[in-house]
Amino acid sequence: MRKQWVLGNWKMNGSSQSNRHLIDGLLAGLDGQNSSGIGVCTPSVYLSQVGERLIGSPIALGAQDVSEHSEGAYTGEVSAAMVADCGCGLALVGHSERRTLHGETSELVARKFRQALSNRLMPVLCVGETLEQREDGVTYKVIAEQLDAVFDCCDANELALSVIAYEPVWAIGTGKTASTEQAQEVHEFIRKRLAEKSQLLAEKVPVLYGGSVKPDNAKELFSMPDIDGGLIGGASLDAESFLAIYNSTEVIG
Numbered sequence: 001m002r003k004q005w006v007l008g009n010w011k012m013n014g015s016s017q018s019n020r021h022l023i024d025g026l027l028a029g030l031d032g033q034n035s036s037g038i039g040v041c042t043p044s045v046y047l048s049q050v051g052e053r054l055i056g057s058p059i060a061l062g063a064q065d066v067s068e069h070s071e072g073a074y075t076g077e078v079s080a081a082m083v084a085d086c087g088c089g090l091a092l093v094g095h096s097e098r099r100t101l102h103g104e105t106s107e108l109v110a111r112k113f114r115q116a117l118s119n120r121l122m123p124v125l126c127v128g129e130t131l132e133q134r135e136d137g138v139t140y141k142v143i144a145e146q147l148d149a150v151f152d153c154c155d156a157n158e159l160a161l162s163v164i165a166y167e168p169v170w171a172i173g174t175g176k177t178a179s180t181e182q183a184q185e186v187h188e189f190i191r192k193r194l195a196e197k198s199q200l201l202a203e204k205v206p207v208l209y210g211g212s213v214k215p216d217n218a219k220e221l222f223s224m225p226d227i228d229g230g231l232i233g234g235a236s237l238d239a240e241s242f243l244a245i246y247n248s249t250e251v252i253g
């Protein structure tokens, strides 16, 4: 059985005060009935603050990005070792906002993925096509290229420690969600690519969906056979909405 995850991506939002309020709301609302994983990826400057409040809680702490370098003269960069030192257990790599707004290539994302692994962080590899690519009929080609850059530099044992998030760029922050069928089709494609590497990998690696997931569409999306939870942007900034989405995962055991 694959582990399900619901991860919040706070992006560049928050303040010391609002973070406290949001985390307190999440901790107060968790009822201990759900065995799926839950985590929040905060801006790096708040990792220590949020990490301290999460000690002893089931909520995992995540970074939104890590540097491709391990240390040195890279002004403004934050290394995987640093975020691990702040208490992170996971890190997003290759979010579409990094790929499009910061020109990150799949090869660079693969180097970040390796940095995360080397520092015992669970890498969450984000992949997804733009609207133009979908309309041009190259969705699978784009996803395959984004996956292969990482698959080519890791063995199956390493990939087994990761999570993949399929996030169609046209659905992120736009209020447009991929239909459950559209999402399932791509998740199935990702699962097949994993199986080409190893069948065990296909059975083990969670593939999350991201893109305007809200409490009212989460259950339907998460009920699809190859969708193992979600990466949540906007709705993760509100404790009630984020918990409602988390509670839409299947309760196991």
Ligand code: PEP
Binding pocket: 009, 167, 171, 172, 173, 174, 175, 210, 211, 212, 213, 231, 232, 233, 234, 235
């Ligand atoms: C995201 O940023 O990863 C995301 C899925 O955002 P939203 O839920 O706001 O579409």
